[in-house]
Amino acid sequence: MIEVRNIYKSFGENKVLEDISFVFEQGKCNLLIGESGSGKTTLAKCMVGLQLPDSGAILYGNRNFVQMNFDEQKKIRKEIGMLFQGGALFDSMTVEDNVMFPLTMFTNKTAEEMRERANFCLNRVKLPNAGKLYPAELSGGMKKRVAIARAISAEPHYLICDEPNSGLDPRTSIVIDELIKEITYEYNITTIVITHDMNSVLEIGDNVAFLYKGHLLWKGNKEQILHADQKELIDFVYATKFLKEFRKRVVE
Amino acid sequence: MHLLYHFGKYYLLLLRVFRKAEKFSIFKRQLLLEINSLGIGSLGIVAIISVFMGAVITIQAAFNFNSAWIPLYATGLATRQGIILEFSPTIISLILAGKVGSSIASEIGTMRVSEQIDALEVMGINSANYLILPKLTAAVLINPFLIVISMFLGIFGGWLFGVGTGVVTSYEYIYGIQYQFRPFGVTYALIKTVVFAFIITSVSSYHGYYTTGGALEVGQASTRAVVYSSILILLFNLLLTQLLMA
Numbered sequence: 001m002i003e004v005r006n007i008y009k010s011f012g013e014n015k016v017l018e019d020i021s022f023v024f025e026q027g028k029c030n031l032l033i034g035e036s037g038s039g040k041t042t043l044a045k046c047m048v049g050l051q052l053p054d055s056g057a058i059l060y061g062n063r064n065f066v067q068m069n070f071d072e073q074k075k076i077r078k079e080i081g082m083l084f085q086g087g088a089l090f091d092s093m094t095v096e097d098n099v100m101f102p103l104t105m106f107t108n109k110t111a112e113e114m115r116e117r118a119n120f121c122l123n124r125v126k127l128p129n130a131g132k133l134y135p136a137e138l139s140g141g142m143k144k145r146v147a148i149a150r151a152i153s154a155e156p157h158y159l160i161c162d163e164p165n166s167g168l169d170p171r172t173s174i175v176i177d178e179l180i181k182e183i184t185y186e187y188n189i190t191t192i193v194i195t196h197d198m199n200s201v202l203e204i205g206d207n208v209a210f211l212y213k214g215h216l217l218w219k220g221n222k223e224q225i226l227h228a229d230q231k232e233l234i235d236f237v238y239a240t241k242f243l244k245e246f247r248k249r250v251v252e
Numbered sequence: 253m254h255l256l257y258h259f260g261k262y263y264l265l266l267l268r269v270f271r272k273a274e275k276f277s278i279f280k281r282q283l284l285l286e287i288n289s290l291g292i293g294s295l296g297i298v299a300i301i302s303v304f305m306g307a308v309i310t311i312q313a314a315f316n317f318n319s320a321w322i323p324l325y326a327t328g329l330a331t332r333q334g335i336i337l338e339f340s341p342t343i344i345s346l347i348l349a350g351k352v353g354s355s356i357a358s359e360i361g362t363m364r365v366s367e368q369i370d371a372l373e374v375m376g377i378n379s380a381n382y383l384i385l386p387k388l389t390a391a392v393l394i395n396p397f398l399i400v401i402s403m404f405l406g407i408f409g410g411w412l413f414g415v416g417t418g419v420v421t422s423y424e425y426i427y428g429i430q431y432q433f434r435p436f437g438v439t440y441a442l443i444k445t446v447v448f449a450f451i452i453t454s455v456s457s458y459h460g461y462y463t464t465g466g467a468l469e470v471g472q473a474s475t476r477a478v479v480y481s482s483i484l485i486l487l488f489n490l491l492l493t494q495l496l497m498a
Contacts, residue, residue, distance in 0.1 A: 048374045077376035088371040091362075102375050105274055154375075 001026045002047065002158060002190055007056035009042055016042045017053070018214045027188045029181055029204040033195055034211035035236060040194045041085075043211070044160055047192075048080055049073050060158070078106055081151030083161040087143035089135040095122070095146050096131035102154040121149035125179060141172035145179065152183060159183065159191045165200055177203045198237060201225060210236065262458050268380035269388065269454075282386035290352050290387065290453075291394030295401070297351060298344055302335075302402040305343070306409030309334050314419035327420045328410070328428020333437070335406035340399045341441040342489050345448035348395070349481040353456035356387055357477035360460030361470035369461070384457040388450065395449035396442050403441070440496045447492060448485050455481045 002024040009017040017039045024030040032040045045051040047058055049065065058065040060076050068076070089098050099118040103109055109117070122131055125145040135143060144164055151159055161180060165173040181204045184191040193200065201208060205222035212232045220228060225237060238247045273279035313330040360383055363369050372379040407429055414420040420428075456477035463473040 050370055050373060074376040077374055080374060082374040084367045084371060086367055088367040090368055105377055
């Protein structure tokens, strides 16, 4: 479980996050949704220490990440797997080496054991034959899957995915969503997905937080979101003409 | 104020770079890769430039020393002094600032804008230490060898073209390069080389590491890395010459 309490963050005069409090539950897909610029990625970056919040607490279990020193934060970070928007695979390494990388750095496993684990993770994301390829040889969807394999290779307790579906076609998006859901339930980890894709919300949104201009306006789940009566959330969920029509006919 | 801000940020980055490496075996592997990439990879250009510059210095010296009062071996002497004291340590370091410095800044800058550095940080890896320390150590270890090779090839190039074009005889040239040789000249050159190697890698890494934006900014960081490394090399050349030779 990760809990954020009263998080504030600003860049100069620009207030990006204001009084954000939310509990990301273990064994569930927790979704942070909102328009571009609403503060989702900034909140995620604060949670992994890539940015410092101005005030507030970020609790991993009962350990406050914000008050830790560099070495204590490092311990927590080793429990986190993160999927970046662009994959962030290391260009100079093969897919197999990318997946093995966290193991190489932090475990004393033999090369054979690490290779075995890497291949297991690649199989898990349905890329059994991609080990010898370089990231430049992969499609966008494959890169995301390799990034997921790398994120889970060191058996993390927390998985944070920053817009896992961005730039992907709808079918590949569904594959990625299903993969994230399966991994979350299978390993009982705390997963946080940052997205503005409503298909993902309806597919995997066990626990959803809606951010709007740096404020947390709504909390709920995928069943509740279609019937929410929060104006900004309605505008976000039913953004297209088709969905507006759908709401008029079905929901209202 | 701007200068102080950058100096402080550079200093803080170096503090992170010089922390203990995550795993020594990984550091050793990275170090060997960097020695190959930064050192062995630069050998070709260093060799070509050294041979031709040695030749030009010899021919220029021979034509300018065209006087009955200047002994013929002065051509060899001038070539030796020019190559060992300034050309090899300083000019080759400036060339390496262009070649190696831009490569380091663009490599680290690209890793920054494509979130690869963020990925390292999130994994709990000290990215500054992991990426920069092997480069810095490799340059400090391998550049003195490059410079010694450059000295040898520069003096050899001077002999080859000097004797080949007939501006100096082999005996006079060799006598000149041995005349009143002080080994401290080589020590002075190697001290400068180590300092310049540190400047090239650390300044270029700094510019790459703090790149923000996209491809355009990576290019700008690469240019800045070369410009600032070159200026600092010239500044430290003056300081070290005054300190070591005065």
